[in-house]
Amino acid sequence: MKSSSLIPMIIFVACAGFLAWVLAGSQSLITSEVSSDEAGQTALDAPDKKDPNGPPPITEPIGTAPKGMVWIPGGTFKMGTDFLVKPGKPNPDRIKLDEYPQHEVMVDGFWMDITEVTNTQFAKFVEETKYVTSAEKIPKREDFIGIVPDISLIPEENLVAGALVFNEDFDRKNFRDDYQGWEYQAWKYQKDADWRHPTGPDTSIKDIMDHPVVNVTYEDCLAYCKWAGKRLPTEAEWEYAARGGVEDEKYNWGNELVPDGKYMCNYWQGDFPLDRQNKDGFLNSSPVKSFPPNRFGLYDMSGNLWEWVSDYYRQDYFFHSPKRNPKGPDDWLDPAEPEIEKRVTRGGSFMCNTNNCTGYRNAARMRSDVTSPCFHTGFRCVIDTSMIKKSGK
Numbered sequence: 101m102k103s104s105s106l107i108p109m110i111i112f113v114a115c116a117g118f119l120a121w122v123l124a125g126s127q128s129l130i131t132s133e134v135s136s137d138e139a140g141q142t143a144l145d146a147p148d149k150k151d152p153n154g155p156p157p158i159t160e161p162i163g164t165a166p167k168g169m170v171w172i173p174g175g176t177f178k179m180g181t182d183f184l185v186k187p188g189k190p191n192p193d194r195i196k197l198d199e200y201p202q203h204e205v206m207v208d209g210f211w212m213d214i215t216e217v218t219n220t221q222f223a224k225f226v227e228e229t230k231y232v233t234s235a236e237k238i239p240k241r242e243d244f245i246g247i248v249p250d251i252s253l254i255p256e257e258n259l260v261a262g263a264l265v266f267n268e269d270f271d272r273k274n275f276r277d278d279y280q281g282w283e284y285q286a287w288k289y290q291k292d293a294d295w296r297h298p299t300g301p302d303t304s305i306k307d308i309m310d311h312p313v314v315n316v317t318y319e320d321c322l323a324y325c326k327w328a329g330k331r332l333p334t335e336a337e338w339e340y341a342a343r344g345g346v347e348d349e350k351y352n353w354g355n356e357l358v359p360d361g362k363y364m365c366n367y368w369q370g371d372f373p374l375d376r377q378n379k380d381g382f383l384n385s386s387p388v389k390s391f392p393p394n395r396f397g398l399y400d401m402s403g404n405l406w407e408w409v410s411d412y413y414r415q416d417y418f419f420h421s422p423k424r425n426p427k428g429p430d431d432w433l434d435p436a437e438p439e440i441e442k443r444v445t446r447g448g449s450f451m452c453n454t455n456n457c458t459g460y461r462n463a464a465r466m467r468s469d470v471t472s473p474c475f476h477t478g479f480r481c482v483i484d485t486s487m488i489k490k491s492g493k
């Protein structure tokens with residue numbers, strides 16, 4: 101292997117699975133400015149340990165609706181899926197083992213951002229705090245310890261700031277999708293891509309301020325949440341909110357992906373990555389509120405961007421999840437990449453389609469490297485009642 105190709109290989113080798121594979125490894129190098137303990141996660145640290153079922157879920161809102169948020173009344177729902185496909189059988193919905201088993205979960209009510217955090221909102225945060233995102237920082241060689249066998253082989257010129265984007269120039273002539281990790285061919289690590297430059301230094305957010313912010317890491321999300329007085333949703337809160345009070349639906353609007361020919365979310369039409377039909381009108385991100393909201397009034401809970409949630413990722417978590425307000429496992433484990441810290445992202449993105457990840461399904465989960473900025477991943481925030489009581493608002 102030529103040394104100049106090492107960084108891309110780090111990205112690719114470090115990731116396994118679906119699109120999240122390419123999230124890993126590229127910037128396991130970001131120094132922490134805001135720890136999770138400091139970042140509005142306090143409410144997550146107060147589980148009801150006395151009684152796992154506890155009192156009925158909180159359904160009534162406290163206070164008035166914060167700007168841009170909607171009340172999600174607490175309740176009980178079936179999380180995950182029981183439609184696990186046996187090996188060798190057709191699996192057109194690309195259902196994965198980590199969605200199984202379906203299990204009953206109770207969540208207390210909370211306020212949730214109606215949309216993904218937009219460029220306008222993130223710009224205000226950066227303007228006030230002078231925050232520098234992960235993608236804008238130059239990686240350090242030492243941050244690859246444990247990920248790369250010999251960090252001395254990483255060439256200096258490859259230690260550059262950037263993010264993971266679609267590789268428009270992948271080798272179409274020699275493209276194959278018959279081996280594990282074929283998705284890698286369609287991704288690249290782009291120097292100087294960051295939230296202000298979604299796909300590279302020559303791109304800008306000037307005309308897309310109403311699009312969701314991209315290329316943000318988990319740490320970046322925590323910093324924003326702290327500034328906003330909010331927190332990331334748990335995975336259970338996120339799925340409960342996405343389902344909108346209806347059980348066993350494939351999508352948050354029903355069971356048909358394109359009912360009556362109407363596109364209900366921003367995803368990829370055609371076989372990924374060769375055939376990019378763009379029938380829904382958006383190749384990459386779309387302005388928030390471009391597609392119909394779900395039953396709770398939330399936009400883009402399917403598609404547009406993957407959204408960070410606060411839970412660590414473990415493939416087997418649903419076998420062990422507590423019933424009330426589950427907050428994820430105590431540590432992460434993606435068997436394919438046990439050395440890489442991963443958390444869950446939900447909802448799919450404009451890069452998802454029917455021949456690949458189908459992340460826009462209600463039950464679909466993704467595991468993502470917490471330190472990798474990516475042009476199809478963003479976030480939204482929540483506020484729970486304990487945070488309101490604590491702040492006195």
Ligand SMILES: [Ca+2]
Pocket residue numbers: 366367368369378380381382383384450
């Ligand atoms: Ca699209």
Ligand SMILES: [Ca+2]
Pocket residue numbers: 216400401402403404405406407446447448
């Ligand atoms: Ca989304």
